[in-house]
Amino acid sequence: MIRFGLLGFGAIGQLRAESLQQTPGATLSMICERDEKLLALATSKYSAKTTRNYDEMLACDDVDVVIVSTPPNLHRDHCEAAFAHNKHVLCEKPLATTNQDAKAIVEASEKANCVLGTGFNYRFYPAIAKIRELINAGEIGDIDHVRSFAGHPGGPEFTHPWVHKPEIMGGGALMDNGIHVIDLTLHFLGKPTDSMGMATDHTWAFGQSEDNGFLLMRNELGNVASVQASWTEWRGYQFNVEVYGTEGCVRASYPPMLCSVRKKPVGNAKRGRKKSYWFPTFQIKERLKSYRWTIVESFIAEQRDFMLRVGGGVGVGATGIDGLYAVEAARSAAHLECIKTP
Ligand SMILES: NC(=O)c1ccc[n+]([C@@H]2O[C@H](COP(=O)([O-])OP(=O)(O)OC[C@H]3O[C@@H](n4cnc5c(N)ncnc54)[C@H](O)[C@@H]3O)[C@@H](O)[C@H]2O)c1
Numbered sequence: 478m479i480r481f482g483l484l485g486f487g488a489i490g491q492l493r494a495e496s497l498q499q500t501p502g503a504t505l506s507m508i509c510e511r512d513e514k515l516l517a518l519a520t521s522k523y524s525a526k527t528t529r530n531y532d533e534m535l536a537c538d539d540v541d542v543v544i545v546s547t548p549p550n551l552h553r554d555h556c557e558a559a560f561a562h563n564k565h566v567l568c569e570k571p572l573a574t575t576n577q578d579a580k581a582i583v584e585a586s587e588k589a590n591c592v593l594g595t596g597f598n599y600r601f602y603p604a605i606a607k608i609r610e611l612i613n614a615g616e617i618g619d620i621d622h623v624r625s626f627a628g629h630p631g632g633p634e635f636t637h638p639w640v641h642k643p644e645i646m647g648g649g650a651l652m653d654n655g656i657h658v659i660d661l662t663l664h665f666l667g668k669p670t671d672s673m674g675m676a677t678d679h680t681w682a683f684g685q686s687e688d689n690g691f692l693l694m695r696n697e698l699g700n701v702a703s704v705q706a707s708w709t710e711w712r713g714y715q716f717n718v719e720v721y722g723t724e725g726c727v728r729a730s731y732p733p734m735l736c737s738v739r740k741k742p743v744g745n746a747k748r749g750r751k752k753s754y755w756f757p758t759f760q761i762k763e764r765l766k767s768y769r770w771t772i773v774e775s776f777i778a779e780q781r782d783f784m785l786r787v788g789g790g791v792g793v794g795a796t797g798i799d800g801l802y803a804v805e806a807a808r809s810a811a812h813l814e815c816i817k818t819p
Pocket residue numbers: 484485486487488489490509510511512515529530531545546547548549551569570571596597598636637
């Protein structure tokens with residue numbers, strides 16, 4: 478059994494707790510939450526020990542892994558404190574609000590010789606797992622470029638007032654919903670050698686965080702990727718990732734959970750062969766139980782993958798370095814200088 482401590486029992490921490498109950502080989506040993514009402518809720522729902530003091534949780538011998546589920550501006554302090562107690566850390570996205578803080582977290586994990594993961598749970602959505610499988614099976618040949626999008630309507634969609642505060646989030650749409658698809662894009666593109674971007678803030682006009690961020694990245698082979706992150710996607714929450722190769726392309730999108738592969742035309746054909754994947758279990762369960770069911774499922778898979786890494790194995794989940802690359806890429810466009818006001 479691997480024993481988990483959960484730091485932060487807010488919106489996401491509560492889903493983490495639910496998913497840890499269902500993760501084979503995992504025990505939820507301790508929950509730390511500074512808000513008294515939330516702490517009482519944790520105590521009433523779970524048999525885990527509870528505390529308001531994270532030093533108490535970090536000093537606890539019954540905790541091997543800490544899930545850091547606090548607001549992003551606290552991640553550096555909380556990760557460094559966990560590593561100082563030789564705990565492995567799975568930290569929610571974004572890893573940090575600045576490049577410097579993200580680097581410091583990675584360095585602290587290396588110094589402590591502890592495993593660091595970044596909570597990019599979309600890697601475990603079945604549509605993403607399917608395009609990974611198709612790419613690895615050679616269905617699209619060699620990767621040429623990646624094109625991704627993540628959007629929601631911004632304002633009314635924010636769960637917390639701090640989501641558009643750069644001092645807490647580190648940026649706007651690119652650091653919020655965008656960071657997930659930046660990670661997915663780099664998951665397929667590989668390490669970026671260049672990234673640059675532009676941004677707009679004319680709709681919500683938060684002043685310091687972009688409504689829309691447009692990012693271009695390139696790897697050392699010259700393959701290119703573009704990402705748009707939006708807080709003005711009036712049709713509602715959605716994301717998609719498209720990977721184009723020399724023999725075809727794959728596309729994953731959500732919601733609903735879908736994936737397709739389209740091959741390059743051969744002979745006299747105008748269009749290449751197409752195959753679609755529907756994931757009926759996800760589509761039905763999500764309708765019955767809400768999108769939270771999908772998140773919990775992805776957390777279970779992500780935690781299993783992280784436990785594999787703690788045991789010395791190699792997983793497909795995002796490492797600390799992946800978290801650092803995503804922050805660096807987002808911040809190359811998600812700052813005021815990139816917003817050109819007329
Ligand atoms: N993976 C995803 O899809 C996803 C989605 C949304 C948010 N997130 C990320 O998850 C993290 C948490 O977001 P959230 O929406 O749950 O925020 P939240 O504000 O609902 O929860 C954070 C909790 O941390 C607690 N906290 C803060 N400092 C603490 C301390 N020192 N000791 C104990 N408790 C402390 C707060 O009281 C709060 O309850 C953020 O990094 C966010 O970006 C991830």
